[in-house]
Amino acid sequence: MNNNINPTMEYKQREQQAKSPRQLAVQRFMANKLAVTGMITLTLIILSAIFAPLLTNIDPTRADLTLIEQAPSSDHLLGTDSSGRDNFARLLYGGRISLVIGFSAMMFSLMIGVATGTIAGFYGGKIDSLIMRFADLMLALPFFVLALTIIAIVDEVTIALFVFVIAITTWPNLTRIVRGSFLTLREREFVLSAQALGATNGRIIFKHLLPNAIGPIIVNATLLMATMIILESGMSFIGMGIPQPTPTWGNMLSEAQNIRILRDHPEAWLPPGLAILLTVLSINFIGDGLRDAFDPRSSQRSK
Amino acid sequence: MARYIIRRLLVFIPMLFLLTLIIFSLAKAAPGDPLTGKQLDPTVSKEVYEIQREELGLNDPLPTQYWNWLSSFTSGDFGQSMYYNGRSVESLISSRLLNTVYLGILAYLITLAVSIPLGIYSARRPYSLLDNTATTFGFVGLAIPNFFFGLIGIYIFSIHLGWFPSQSTMSDPLLTGIPAFMDRLHHMILPAITLAMAGTATYMRYVRSEALDILGSEYIRMAKAKGMKERTVLYKHTLRNALIPIITLSGYEFGILLGGAVITEQVFNYSGLGMLFIESIVNRDYPVIMAINLLLGATILLGNLLSDILYSVADPRIRYD
Numbered sequence: 001m002n003n004n005i006n007p008t009m010e011y012k013q014r015e016q017q018a019k020s021p022r023q024l025a026v027q028r029f030m031a032n033k034l035a036v037t038g039m040i041t042l043t044l045i046i047l048s049a050i051f052a053p054l055l056t057n058i059d060p061t062r063a064d065l066t067l068i069e070q071a072p073s074s075d076h077l078l079g080t081d082s083s084g085r086d087n088f089a090r091l092l093y094g095g096r097i098s099l100v101i102g103f104s105a106m107m108f109s110l111m112i113g114v115a116t117g118t119i120a121g122f123y124g125g126k127i128d129s130l131i132m133r134f135a136d137l138m139l140a141l142p143f144f145v146l147a148l149t150i151i152a153i154v155d156e157v158t159i160a161l162f163v164f165v166i167a168i169t170t171w172p173n174l175t176r177i178v179r180g181s182f183l184t185l186r187e188r189e190f191v192l193s194a195q196a197l198g199a200t201n202g203r204i205i206f207k208h209l210l211p212n213a214i215g216p217i218i219v220n221a222t223l224l225m226a227t228m229i230i231l232e233s234g235m236s237f238i239g240m241g242i243p244q245p246t247p248t249w250g251n252m253l254s255e256a257q258n259i260r261i262l263r264d265h266p267e268a269w270l271p272p273g274l275a276i277l278l279t280v281l282s283i284n285f286i287g288d289g290l291r292d293a294f295d296p297r298s299s300q301r302s303k
Numbered sequence: 304m305a306r307y308i309i310r311r312l313l314v315f316i317p318m319l320f321l322l323t324l325i326i327f328s329l330a331k332a333a334p335g336d337p338l339t340g341k342q343l344d345p346t347v348s349k350e351v352y353e354i355q356r357e358e359l360g361l362n363d364p365l366p367t368q369y370w371n372w373l374s375s376f377t378s379g380d381f382g383q384s385m386y387y388n389g390r391s392v393e394s395l396i397s398s399r400l401l402n403t404v405y406l407g408i409l410a411y412l413i414t415l416a417v418s419i420p421l422g423i424y425s426a427r428r429p430y431s432l433l434d435n436t437a438t439t440f441g442f443v444g445l446a447i448p449n450f451f452f453g454l455i456g457i458y459i460f461s462i463h464l465g466w467f468p469s470q471s472t473m474s475d476p477l478l479t480g481i482p483a484f485m486d487r488l489h490h491m492i493l494p495a496i497t498l499a500m501a502g503t504a505t506y507m508r509y510v511r512s513e514a515l516d517i518l519g520s521e522y523i524r525m526a527k528a529k530g531m532k533e534r535t536v537l538y539k540h541t542l543r544n545a546l547i548p549i550i551t552l553s554g555y556e557f558g559i560l561l562g563g564a565v566i567t568e569q570v571f572n573y574s575g576l577g578m579l580f581i582e583s584i585v586n587r588d589y590p591v592i593m594a595i596n597l598l599l600g601a602t603i604l605l606g607n608l609l610s611d612i613l614y615s616v617a618d619p620r621i622r623y624d
Contacts, residue, residue, distance in 0.1 A: 136318065137318060137325065140558075148580070151584070152587055152592055238581055273455075281442060
């Protein structure tokens with residue numbers, strides 16, 4: 001018999017074994033190889049964007065018309081573009097702009113989506129159908145087309161305006177997710193008991209409903225950031241995004257619309273394309289990992 | 304089910320109406336109107352300008368303007384291009400629309416031809432080499448921007464191998480009959496594969512996870528237990544049921560293909576609706592932009608309606624109250 005075991009020891013052991021749902025989620029996430037690989041890759045990409053000035057001392061916007069479309073050399077690791085700007089510096093600094101746009105547009109879209117989804121899901125009734133019909137309507141136009149249409153109406157595209165435009169064309173998906181979670185959570189006993197105790201609507205929303213819906217919100221926000229980066233690069237590619245000479249990955253790729261650059265200078269357009277691909281792939285892996293971590297059943301349903 | 308379809312139709316009509324309202328607001332928010340050019344023209348006096356404004360109804364209250372705009376739209380009059388000196392919008396659109404429709408159909412056929420077999424075979428041998436390859440392909444297919452994929456396609460297959468042309472819809476407009484068809488098809492293959500990429504990856508994942516679910520179900524075990532051949536089980540029982548999500552998605556696919564065509568056509572200089580849209584954006588040709596928006600929106604709403612109806616037809620297990 002184990003009578004001589006110190007009771008406080010046993011207690012301590014149990015405390016170590018018992019884990020909160022959040023710790024369990026972190027544990028599941030860390031066990032997912034793809035998600036961790038994605039996390040490391042994304043971190044490296046973000047670090048190279050932050051520390052761009054340490055990795056190159058060339059100004060990415062400085063044009064030199066005597067040195068256009070140069071092949072890679074020790075001065076210009078990836079050569080120069082059609083205006084004589086250094087491609088390697090543009091790749092690093094372009095990552096900054098592309099990531100910042102992706103992140104801030106995602107945050108903006110997230111705020112609109114969570115606010116509308118919360119109102120629709122919590123209050124229901126007329127306001128719910130109003131918001132949801134409007135969301136359906138926004139989804140009826142491909143967001144790429146809608147964003148381009150709005151860009152055509154405004155005069156000059158700045159980064160802030162661009163973020164605003166792509167955010168207001170992508171929120172309805174989040175609205176649907178948040179509303180869906182709220183509709184099921186609203187009927188649960190713990191909400192009923194909070195109501196019975198006289199909790200205000202605000203308290204119920206922020207203390208009871210939102211924390212329980214946080215899993216799907218984070219997962220979809222992550223995936224939305226990937227969408228935003230693709231959207232930015234696509235719009236910049238056709239020359240309707242961030243205006244030159246500001247470097248973004250999409251702007252760099254738009255150079256490849258020139259068949260000569262496409263043919264002779266793959267070192268100019270392949271790296272920014274691969275950077276987008278790697279970033280989006282990493283974000284998607286992280287998103288999938290988060291989904292499995294928050295909802296372990298989902299991994300059994302699909303891969 | 305009939306009641307469900309009727310109710311769904313009743314939602315569709317006000318949605319279409321709201322869509323026109325939004326597009327009209329966007330059109331009004333756009334700077335300039337059909338007479339902006341004349342206002343700057345010194346040979347046109349202010350009085351003539353005002354009379355023309357009055358005649359075109361530009362001084363009417365907004366609801367009246369909206370009503371006139373809507374009724375001309377429904378009678379097939381989409382107005383006139385501001386850029387191509389008064390060419391009618393419908394002639395501009397109709398000259399491009401068919402190219403995009405052909406491209407969309409080919410892309411959809413590629414999507415189905417690749418995703419269904421891959422999905423089914425991956426599900427039959429999960430975690431095999433084929434499954435892992437297909438899964439990797441799926442991840443990359445969803446993450447790669449289609450214009451970058453298109454550029455790589457041009458770089459490899461047009462520039463280096465010379466298998467496919469990288470530009471335009473045909474090489475010789477004088478060709479007729481079979482050679483013309485083959486020429487067009489030859490020009491369409493790279494853009495169609497590019498356009499099909501994202502859809503193929505999505506469909507493959509759906510078919511795989513659906514087929515995995517089905518292969519683990521009781522009726523498949525039953526079919527195997529009574530000695531049915533593997534092929535029959537796979538094609539007759541599994542495949543048919545795994546196609547349900549595909550049928551449902553097909554209506555939504557309209558929107559995805561049309562949206563994707565905008566940028567794909569730009570990469571391949573393929574003269575379709577998407578390229579017309581970009582040209583109109585660059586030229587700030589608002590009547591064309593709004594007409595294409597309306598056309599896309601209406602098509603997508605119709606596609607969603609179709610998806611919902613097909614879903615209720617394809618899967619009798621779904622019940623509606």
